[in-house]
């Protein structure tokens with residue numbers, strides 16, 4: 001039976017996120033974009049009203065929300081600002097390996113203090129020569145007695161250099177490729193863990209992306225997630241869970257661009273009539289609205305599969321890929337409807353277009369998503 005009926009709880013928290021976005025995110029989005037700063041006051045307020053740590057179970061101090069409820073919230077937050085959503089999404093991504101592969105002891109030890117205050121987590125997988133090709137990781141982890149010693153450099157890491165907790169992927173056996181990768185929990189204050197370059201980005205500017213330098217970082221062997229060699233699969237299973245959230249965020253940006261363009265098209269008068277009277281504009285609006293509906297259905301289905309424990313690798317990749325491609329096109333077309341005004345910083349359109357580009361790239365480029373989809377189809 002197919003039902004698109006949200007529960008009362010889901011509707012209530014979606015509405016809470018919508019109000020929060022209107023009150024706390026929309027008014028400050030342009031300012032954070034300009035300054036490229038972490039939106040700490042927004043995070044603090046989200047923490048206070050229960051919109052932070054959405055995917056962490058309640059017993060550790062999180063909200064314990066299912067995947068479908070999370071994507072409802074992410075659509076709303078990104079409607080206000082994709083960069084500000086980035087803090088929420090970056091944290092969710094970084095703690096997912098611990099949620100899926102951690103022991104009860106590790107969860108209690110790392111998540112309970114993490115949730116006691118507004119903390120940041122970082123998923124440290126990407127490296128200068130290991131972006132799409134995760135198997136090419138150069139970061140190493142060498143076992144010495146009861147410790148591992150980590151060395152390497154990570155790049156393009158959300159919360160890189162400022163996180164309280166890192167999930168670092170490193171090679172424990174270079175001869176084994178993906179089967180030689182392991183995942184480690186590393187507290188942010190561990191000696192030898194430094195922030196490298198903070199990236200200056202085209203869009204998504206309220207989200208902190210930085211380089212992480214790892215020099216002789218020693219962690220107890222008990223910080224290994226799962227077993228040695230399981231890191232690659234943990235990373236892939238993590239991305240299966242989090243990619244629909246990127247789809248949801250792209251959807252939020254697309255909905256914002258569409259709503260702005262729809263409103264403007266009814267107000268802007270040229271040749272003695274609103275531009276919405278022109279079929280050329282109407283067709284663009286019709287395509288935008290259709291794309292948004294399709295993407296939402298796919299994002300919800302991918303999230304529902306996660307909640308049902310059903311295989312979701314393909315649907316997660318599809319939802320991220322389709323929603324972000326759709327959102328890129330919607331923001332370009334929406335800006336076109338604004339004409340010259342859309343290109344100016346006085347209107348929100350150029351920011352939406354700059355911001356949404358990253359959703360086609362992070363958590364795996366859309367070319368990688370198509371590889372994942374095709375490999376599932378051809379299995």
Ligand code: CAA
Pocket residue numbers: 090093123125126131132133134135156157158178232233236237239240313361362363364365368371372
């Ligand atoms: N779940 C479980 N296991 C999986 C899996 C999944 N989704 N995908 C692959 N595996 C398993 C395979 O079954 C295989 O195991 P066996 O050998 O035991 O059968 C093993 O992992 C290796 O799989 P592949 O041969 O398919 O691996 P590959 O080297 O060909 O790589 C890839 C596949 C899809 C290209 C993968 O490397 C990939 O997803 N790359 C993109 C990485 C990515 O998304 N990076 C983004 C980082 S996060 C970020 O951007 C956020 C930020 O902070 C800014």
